[in-house]
Amino acid sequence: MRQQMEEEQWDLCRLLDAALHGRPAEMLPPAEKYGAILELADRHRVLPLLYDVLAPKLPEEDENRKRLEKRSAETVRQSYRLLFLGKYVTGLLQEHGIETVLLKGSGTAGLYPVPELRKSGDIDLLVADQKAGEKAYEVLHEHGFRKALEQHAHHHIVCVGTEQIGIEIHVALAEPFDSKSVNEWLAAHQAEFLAHCERTAVMGVEFPVLQPAYHAFYLLLHMLQHFLRAGFGLKLLCDWVVFWEKGYGSGVEERFCSMAEECRVMGFARLVTAVCVKYLGLSGEKVPLLLCRFDWEAEAANLEAFLTEILEAEEFGKSSADRMVALRGTGWWDYCREFHHQMLLTYPRAGRYRILHPVLWVMMFCGFAYRNVKMRRVSGYAVLKKARARGKLVEEMKLFR
Template sequence: MITETETAFLAVVRAFLTEEKAALGELAALTEKQWNHLFVLAAQHSLLPAVYDVVGKTPEFAELPDELRRQVKTQAMQSILQQVSRTALFLTDEKELEQLGVQPLVMKGIVCRSLYPKPDLRPSGDEDLLIQAKDFAAVDAYFMRKGFVRDKEAAMPDGTKDGIVPEEMGYIHPKTGAFYEIHTRLFSTESSAYGYLNRAFSDVFAHPSRVEVQGQSIFTLEETHHLFYLLCHSFKHFLHGGVGIRQICDMVQMIRIYGRKIDWEMFWQLCEEYHMTCFCINLLDIGERYLGFSYEASGAVRAAKKLRPDSEALLIDILDAGSFGKSSAGRIHSANITLYAAETGAEKHTAGGIWKSLVPEASYMKNKYPYAARYPFLLPAAYVQRILKWLGQGGKEQKSSIEVGAGRVELLKKYDMIRTADGKKRGDAHAGRIQREK
């Protein structure tokens, strides 16, 4: 069961999403220690500004120690100011990219923020843009001219070579802190755990949607595919260590705003094809039970497949995970155990999963150890460094990562997120087309 503090946290998030004005009875019984934990949860899930906006004027908050109230307010306001600044910078950069003849599709980030009643209170650390591979050189040159630095410089020290285009590249500005992730593929094709998901988005540039953000029109995914992308993105993070409650809020808000524009027959068809139905039904059950989501009020259609939601175990994992499953070292180190299970169909924690955690794919190692990307002959040294680091953690930490991984493999089984025993690939029948008339 979730704790009193977690119940209060979810009630506050619900009040923010729905602009609820009624007093929150869940706050009345919280001790100072529980209030501290509530704010820790809010920070871990990147929702501190939203939580402060709801509780900051309550009588319960006013009774907390001055230092705690001051600290929470300061952190919340700093986050808001950073978000306002980054939004303004992004809109400028996005417009300039369009003037260069590049038409990016804006993912998550600013698009998800625009779904909230108070967009600047839903912070995000970066902006994601999907571009066509043919445009990468122009986009890379643009960011270099603007003074950005590639976050994977070791993997591409001299820019693109021989026409090779990376699937993902991050750009950070050392002065403004603006950070963009540029994608030519939504999911890494090197990952057998989720690389196949790209098939569902193969023609999204042919059918984009426009959204208005602060008076500027930007392109993003068509609504049905955007909701499915948010689900797939949550699935990816779930495999990597955990998905936080903010990503569930994004899905809920997407449906609240665009529920009547979404082709629900197509959406549930995609969920079936990619074995996401059980996962999605339970995520939306969390939305119904705790976040004020309503199928009927939003115009959403329930899945034809009759599955009885059982979301408690999923919610407990989500609350423990934080925004991107990085709430603890044990959870971070367990990620490759769950990835191994998703890749191979292994239905229980095995020695292979532990080995996969210690010796992941070369692409993963090159991201984690830049010297191995710049000098491939040093890749074996990177593996040795990783293994020694794990061995040096001590028995308690090693046991923790294994236990977390084993428990999360059980969740993959419970929510039907492991490949079928016959090895059938998900999404084989899907050609990525928008299957309705525009």
């Protein structure tokens, strides 16, 4: 079974390689494997991307073709809903003097051979700061939007309209990491990101999006944030491939690498890029600076481990209950540091007062035990074991060092 799954994963990567580059697949898998491949693609939210590669090869009455057509049609409809809702919201906020930049979503979809086939579920907008975010929400609230019941992060405000599509107003570039210097760097450069935006037509609709180097850095931040939590799947790697395949030139790559070095995430950037080159067909000629110091032979085991981690995670680590966080190492100090970091994220206000930390640690531990045993039906040991295993990979990246 393990060997069969490995073959299906390889087949999916080859099909995605073709889809991301807008060309026919050089070699199609046997017909009896299509069902398993499509199931795997669906779990990674990349099934619609395979439409042009696979649909013409399948008989019209084939169940796999019907499944592919159904999911692709749903994605196209959702893409246009997001496109026009995004246009409406950014225009509305601009009318009220609030500058925004579209993150990911339609802006990234525009890089694909068929933009409508990139699956997305919400709209992400970056604003200047918390004050601008609150003002943006007030404007949206006046026009029929309301705050979502669950606010699952501290760096954005989630609101929904009548269509129940989430609008995430990002007041910071990312959720705080467990590195004070990195968080300070991101906060200090947020205005720079907003200043480096441009209006770009996506599927015929114009949006304010980040300029290429900043777009790339945000894509990396987004991947990193999910990787350090429960993980991410193939869709975010696909975004990375289509971005760099545009061939922006050395200036964009130089600026991106400069920011990655300053933020001390270059090891992660190199590993992501190398995986995309080896398994998804990203041209190494498009990313010479990112690969110039990458030792393919020495990093072979890490490459395989990283791809395995991504394939196991599926979309945002939803594949298993024991995936919660990735440690920055494998020692007891790394467990303690991550536990403390999660406490600060869970209790951001109370966490400012050190005298309360012992109480908050106890509350955090009780909550951890309850959620795992009673709600997630998984042991704390299994969660810690998985976190440590993923921590080995993080340690190899020399993240934030």
